[in-house]
Amino acid sequence: MATTTGHTVKAFDDDLRTLRALVSEMGGRAEAAVTDSLEALVRRDLDAAARIVEDDKKIDALEAEIERQVVRLLALRAPMADDLREVLAAMKIAGVVERMGDYAKNIAKRVTVLQDAKGIEPLSILPAMGRLVSEMLREVLDAFAKRDAEQAVEVCRRDRAVDDFYNSVFRTLLTHMMENPHTITASTHLLFIAKNLERIGDHATNVAEMVYFAATGRQMAERSRGANSVTTEN
Amino acid sequence: MATTTGHTVKAFDDDLRTLRALVSEMGGRAEAAVTDSLEALVRRDLDAAARIVEDDKKIDALEAEIERQVVRLLALRAPMADDLREVLAAMKIAGVVERMGDYAKNIAKRVTVLQDAKGIEPLSILPAMGRLVSEMLREVLDAFAKRDAEQAVEVCRRDRAVDDFYNSVFRTLLTHMMENPHTITASTHLLFIAKNLERIGDHATNVAEMVYFAATGRQMAERSRGANSVTTEN
Numbered sequence: 001m002a003t004t005t006g007h008t009v010k011a012f013d014d015d016l017r018t019l020r021a022l023v024s025e026m027g028g029r030a031e032a033a034v035t036d037s038l039e040a041l042v043r044r045d046l047d048a049a050a051r052i053v054e055d056d057k058k059i060d061a062l063e064a065e066i067e068r069q070v071v072r073l074l075a076l077r078a079p080m081a082d083d084l085r086e087v088l089a090a091m092k093i094a095g096v097v098e099r100m101g102d103y104a105k106n107i108a109k110r111v112t113v114l115q116d117a118k119g120i121e122p123l124s125i126l127p128a129m130g131r132l133v134s135e136m137l138r139e140v141l142d143a144f145a146k147r148d149a150e151q152a153v154e155v156c157r158r159d160r161a162v163d164d165f166y167n168s169v170f171r172t173l174l175t176h177m178m179e180n181p182h183t184i185t186a187s188t189h190l191l192f193i194a195k196n197l198e199r200i201g202d203h204a205t206n207v208a209e210m211v212y213f214a215a216t217g218r219q220m221a222e223r224s225r226g227a228n229s230v231t232t233e234n
Numbered sequence: 235m236a237t238t239t240g241h242t243v244k245a246f247d248d249d250l251r252t253l254r255a256l257v258s259e260m261g262g263r264a265e266a267a268v269t270d271s272l273e274a275l276v277r278r279d280l281d282a283a284a285r286i287v288e289d290d291k292k293i294d295a296l297e298a299e300i301e302r303q304v305v306r307l308l309a310l311r312a313p314m315a316d317d318l319r320e321v322l323a324a325m326k327i328a329g330v331v332e333r334m335g336d337y338a339k340n341i342a343k344r345v346t347v348l349q350d351a352k353g354i355e356p357l358s359i360l361p362a363m364g365r366l367v368s369e370m371l372r373e374v375l376d377a378f379a380k381r382d383a384e385q386a387v388e389v390c391r392r393d394r395a396v397d398d399f400y401n402s403v404f405r406t407l408l409t410h411m412m413e414n415p416h417t418i419t420a421s422t423h424l425l426f427i428a429k430n431l432e433r434i435g436d437h438a439t440n441v442a443e444m445v446y447f448a449a450t451g452r453q454m455a456e457r458s459r460g461a462n463s464v465t466t467e468n
Contacts, residue, residue, distance in 0.1 A: 064453075071318060078312040084305060088325070095329060174419055181415050185408055188425065195426070219298075 012077045019090050026062040027141035030097050031134045033104035038130035049111035059101035066094040089214035096203050103196040110189045117186035122172045129165040129197050136204035149215040152208040162201035169194040246311045253324050260296040261375035264331050265368045267338035272364035283345035293335035300328040323448035330437050337430040344423045351420035356406045363399040363431050370438035383449040386442040396435035403428040
């Protein structure tokens with residue numbers, strides 16, 4: 001059981017550092033998967049796409065490892081208050097990052113079916129949208145590492161730009177489909193990719209809320225979360 | 235700190251029972267939201283749709299309550315081994331159920347834009363798909379309540395039927411869009427609804443894996459999870 005002796009405190013801090021490093025590694029991998037999947041899409045690079053799908057297993061393995069560490073840490077150190085909140089936040093964040101990895105994998109899987117898609121304009125907008133959500137992911141993990149509640153709020157504010165992007169892609173694709181019914185299949189896949197990116201942005205916002213709560217013990221105010229931002233078709 | 239005296243064991247059991255009841259209530263609400271959202275869609279019932287969107291707040295509030303209980307329980311009882319695993323599973327399951335509620339809310343939000351959609355055949359398939367995923371959700375929560383690993387495996391097997399449904403709806407909608415370009419907007423919304431249902435099925439599978447792990451301490455075998463099942467466009 002945990003006591004307040006210097007020895008135990010140090011052991012707990014070491015464990016927490018290990019846990020944070022694992023979350024950080026997991027986040028870095030998910031971030032790369034998002035950027036790489038869009039690059040593979042634009043370049044029609046099937047090998048890169050297959051690699052992203054394969055690499056998602058490492059993200060899943062990291063989540064499992066984080067859970068093992070959390071169970072071990074709770075059983076061994078029985079942390080209280082802020083420390084307990086932080087350990088649980090790490091587990092929850094890992095769960096969300098795993099899902100982000102899945103979305104990136106899903107984008108990579110569509111590279112094959114989109115290989116022959118040509119002249120669909122929104123294809124050129126998607127990488128920029130992808131960069132935006134990867135940046136959000138990087139920043140929110142940075143906020144977690146630094147326990148920076150203010151930075152977490154900033155991430156939520158950026159989600160509005162993602163929604164604007166999504167709405168624009170949605171409208172463009174629908175118009176494109178109506179004018180070129182033969183591109184409907186390809187356009188539908190692009191629509192799902194845009195939706196995946198929008199969801200990754202939403203998830204970054206969710207993580208930001210967890211970081212905020214872990215850092216302050218309070219829920220983030222509705223206003224900061226940009227609760228009024230909606231997507232056209234949402 | 236937890237001891238093995240009868241008094242503490244009983245207190246822990248009571249807490250665990252409370253926690254399970256909250257997860258069960260949350261799951262029941264999410265299950266109803268899924269079924270109701272499709273009914274609202276078929277009946278073009280805007281009031282019902284608005285109610286589902288509003289009621290999602292209660293699902294979110296239950297998740298927050300579950301987290302508070304988990305933190306309290308971990309701090310107060312410091313459970314070990316199986317008990318610890320079960321408490322963490324409750325928190326993780328609540329996180330997934332919250333997301334399922336969001337998907338149902340998202341379906342309800344589309345009722346407005348689909349109000350004038352007529353004669354789109356897949357609309358009649360979606361409620362059956364909705365029933366299937368609500369059933370999966372009910373069964374997996376039942377498996378959690380009973381710590382029944384076998385029932386959890388059963389739920390995963392059913393996910394294949396959801397994927398078949400989805401593939402069928404996807405193909406039907408794409409054909410419909412090509413033949414009737416003026417229904418592209420409405421069809422796109424139906425496509426997203428089908429995708430949401432498919433995701434709810436996936437999430438039920440995720441919960442089943444958590445239930446299996448909490449009950450047995452082992453990961454569910456890849457085969458049982460139906461890992462080979464894929465959706466056409468996935």
